[in-house]
Amino acid sequence: MLKTKVFFKKTKRGSVLKVVREHYLRNDIYCGSSGCRHCQENENFKPVLMPDSISKSDLVPLPHYIIPDTNVVLHQISILESPVIHNVIILSTVLQEVRNKSPPAYKRLRDLLANENKRFYIFVNEHHFETYVEQEPGEEDNDRNDRAIRRACFWYQEHLTSVPGKRKRDPNITIVLLTDDRDNREAAIRDGIKAYSTSEYVESLKGHPELQDLVAKIGTCIFIDNKKSVFPDHLPASVVHDGIKQKKYLQGAFQASRENYLEGFVNIEGMEKPVLIQGLSHLNRAVHDDIVAVELLPQNQWSAPSGIVLEEKVDDQGDAVEENEVGEPKDHLSEAQPTGKVVGIIKRKWRHYCGILQPSIIKDRNMHLFIPAERRIPKIRIETRQAETLSKQRIVVAIDSWPRNSRYPLGHFVRALGEVGDKATENEVLLLEHDIPHSHFSEAVLACLPKLPWAIREEDIEKREDLRHLVICSVDPPGCTDIDDALHCRELTNGNLEVGVHIADVTHFIRPGTAIDQEAAARGTTVYLVDNRIDMVPELLSSNLCSLRGNEERFAFSVIWEVNKKAEILSTHFCKSIICSKAALTYEHAQLKIDDSRLNDEVTCSLRRLNSLAKILKKQRMDKGALILASPEIRFEVDSETHDPIDVEVKQLRETNSMVEEFMLLANISVAKKILEDFPECAVLRRHPPPPNANFDPLIKAAKSRGFTIRIDSGKGLADSLDAAVVPDNPYFNTMLRIVATRCMMQAVYFSTGTVQEEDFYHYGLAAPIYTHFTSPIRRYADILVHRLLAASIGSDSTYSHLLDKHTVQHLCNNLNYRHRMALYAGRASAQLHTRLFFKDRIEQQEGYVLFVRKNALVILIPKYGLEGNLFLNRDCEGGTSVQFQFNEEEPSQTCGKVTFRLFDKVIVQISINASNVQHQKMVLKLVHPTVPGFSVPSQDLSKGDVSVSSSEEMAKKRKKKS
Structure with missing residues (x-):
């Protein structure tokens, strides 16, 4: 049966448009019940609902099916997810409303529908001849939908309790409408439908009192x-x-x-x-x-x-109600x-x-x-x-x-x-709080992986440039298994240099629209925790077939430049390639090779050329106004069995770190120019908006407290004024100033070029007019999108039609920005968790610096552990004494007696863990030096071995000795 729907739509220009839509109704839509005597007669009928596997209810002693209304699905989804609840009919009216109102609830409902053990069945009531209802004149959408749900309940009740060809009732199966809307419930009862609120029904379930806690x-x-x-x-x-x-x-x-x-x-x-x-x-x-x-x-x-x-x-x-702690109105x-x-x-x-x-x-x-x-x-x-x-x-x-x-x-x-306190539980909390997808990869995703043993075929070689003869090597952190970039540099006969950046060709294994592609797009990025890694793609790809491991042939996407000795680019070439890395080095190992004058093998010579060029490239970037910012980063040494932290050290940056970074930046910029040229409306780029001037207020005030002026009129001005802010007797001052500057920045984001004005493409931090991410496709889905666009640009792959709509691309970018941000926060939270575990049974005294001055606290940065903590002031001390500090907002500073604390002052603090607040166990800092009578704790005897004090200078000496 065909019905037509006519409605009027107002356009943006104000005109009225008449819209006519056809609505098909059928009478052969199955009810889904194994006990149905009507539908069983059809050979195509596949039952889902099983009346013999239903929880016992005091309200409904007979076998029954549940039909929830929209609000029950939206607000009581936790009840429906309980293992106790089975045999639920989801009407298409409800499914569509949930989809429009709450994407998270809709996803959870789809998961329930896909779970065969739960026996959830979709009944398309909106297209069934006997359950479809027309909207009456003046009737609200919500009222019409409630009426449609009641109509479907009544139809099910009649359908399941009648014998084919007769109207004799067979009361073996009952329909129960779950609704928390009192009017809807009363109307259903008047129609002869069993209707209960969620709480009524849950309380009636025998032997499951715990379900009552789940009721919203x-x-x-x-x-x-x-x-x-x-x-x-x-x-x-x-x-x-x-x-x-x-x-x-x-x-x-x-x-x-x-x-x-x-x-x-x-x-x-x-x-x-x-x-x-x-x-x-x-x-x-x-x-x-x-x-x-x-x-x-x-x-x-x-x-x-x-x-x-x-x-x-x-x-x-x-x-x-607490007294409001509010700011004071300003005179100015x-x-x-x-x-x-x-x-x-x-x-x-x-x-x-x-x-x-x-x-x-x-x-x-x-x-x-x-x-x-x-x-x-x-x-x-x-x-x-x-x-x-x-x-x-x-x-x-x-x-x-x-x-x-x-x-x-x-x-x-x-x-x-x-x-x-259980570490696995704490990690689960961390992942859930940051919305990190961390379930095992589904069978559908794993089915997309190539079969082992895997080998390069002759037809693959014909489609790619064979670069296996080049002296290519990778340089990564220790323990890295997802190696997605490698480099080479050789001298040409004309005296110029050939430089190549070779990136794992992940898109060869991940095709658009497949289950593995959809999963990677949803995850967005690999998440790095202290003791774990949540991969974006299965390990077979991330740590094996796509990882550019030493002495193994791999597919790559290569960017190759010809440059002169001044690092000026003469030509650029992009190609799909086959490479064989000659060495997989750590930053430290690569640095030792470069520094050892006795070594002159091909890999070492290539590294030296790359390092020399990188220094020129970096100077060029700095001259354009690129910023060097800082953040307190640490590295944990983790026990191989318990995975508990046993030592902490600040991450060391060597010349080789900068060397790799410079060529990754150069590759990203070169690729960005290429894909923008060929796809001006839908290229995936990354921009970094300049911060509003108000963001710089903390930085300006911090620098001014030590006599320095920070220019914020341009990125170049900011970079130069940060370089000039040096205090000879405080070597950590400039680093702290850059940490404050980092917190003034906006977040860099991915975007589709067709949705942003060209003048907003600029990357403020890198001082680059155009930029993208191409160099880490194993761990970032944005790079996969860029690889597909670049492959289309050079004619090596044509599966990019899904990237031609700028709005589709921007939707993908929005998710990537969210996932990237959550992954960053999760990594920080993991470091904080392990710092707390590290200090669980210890008390230490460490060198720190005043990072911020608050009205009732000093925010202290501990360089050795890269952590921040609050040193609270104006508190009652041991012995009942009370110490009062005077806050000067202009400097800013805190003064007690003859001792004044200003921004970036060096202090020694005692670090311990406060376990009294189980939820928010936090670092407790107590002042050791300078001494404030009645407030400072005594410096402990270091010979006892239970505490330690180390300065940044001593830490540097230890690192040098260790290396």
């Missing part, structure tokens, strides 16, 4: 003792929408402060500085990453960030920044959160507080009957709602991860 608390209201509202009302969506349209309100992403949970910021497009939000009332239940509507306060109420580092209150149990408005308040929530970005349970101190109470691992997420109040068991485990919790009379949002328990 939607619309629940919590009353506190004084019954006063903690927060103001949010404005209705229509008012917010109109206010944004009239520019009365601003919208942006809310970013909670890491140092002060009573502060946050909202980044507004077009505004140089973010809008500052201070105090509980003004934060108004915004959660980190939510899209919010903000109302600016009058300019005389603008403020500045408080500069206070708030320590967590571990024992908080109630809804007591130029020193303040736009300040506002949240008036509405446009879009919640809630997800599942990992953390621990803080059981209530009140016995026999089922309401408890959950402490998230992410500091920027507020505590969550959940109801559970398993508090005693869960208090010893890492658990996952979801937020359901945040009533205005509750200090904390309300949520529900999802699942337990494992024992607190």
